[in-house]
Amino acid sequence: MSSLQHITVIGDPLAPKVASFSSRGPSITSPGILKPDIIGPGVSILAAWPVPVDNGTEGKATFNMISGTSMSCPHLSGIAALLKSSHPDWSPAAIKSAIMTTAEVENLAGSAIVDQTLFAADIFALGAGHVNPSKANDPGLIYDIQPEDYIPYLCGLNYTDEQIQVITHKQ
Incomplete structure (x- = not known):
């Protein structure tokens, strides 16, 4: 008989932690875009x-x-769906804003969220922080953006008019 026990630990003062397999930023395609946007539960789900x-x-x-970003994705998708249910007039950008502006950057002990090295996770590991669904439901302030608001950014990346038309579906 194994002495190993499988138990659920509640109240780990270092929780949440950024997993070693979690994607890191910045975006290779566009270094001006910080990645990840947010972190969420993804280990031992x-x-x-x-x-x-x-x-x-x-x-x-x-x-x-199981663990992985494929486990974090359903958590964040579910949170987005709940926010849309509570706020049917919010756009996807408003939902993303609510999630990101209310994210936690401290662990349960009140210290910085750590990564696999047990040192404070940097912005390229943490993004805006760990999702907090309750706070996201009542963020106080949201930033909204419309698809056409991205056109100047695409122009700044030297996209051609034709490429922008493919993205925007507009002439």
């Missing part, structure tokens, strides 16, 4: 499959603990 799968143990399982 209980995930379910609609059919039993072989997970290397006795029998087949319909769930497993």
Whole structure:
């Protein structure tokens, strides 16, 4: 019998932490764009499959603990859907703004969120911070932008008129 125990730890003062596999910025395509935008839960997430799968143990399982950006994405997507439900008039940019402007940059201990080295995560690992759905629902202030507001930025990146027309679907 193994002495290893699988337990859920609640209240880890270093939580949340940026995982070693988390993507880092800046954007290679456009270094003026900071990446990531936000971080969210993505490590040891209980995930379910609609059919039993072989997970290397006795029998087949319909769930497993998995990690990765593919686990963080559903959390952030769900938060965005909840915000849209609470604020049906908000645009995608307004929802993104609410999420980013209310993000947490401190862990449960009140110190800077750390990365895998246990040192403070920098902006290229943390983005705006760790998502806080409750705060995002009532952010106080949101920044909104319309698709056409991106045209000057695309011009600054030397996109051609034809390329911009493909993106904007306008002549």
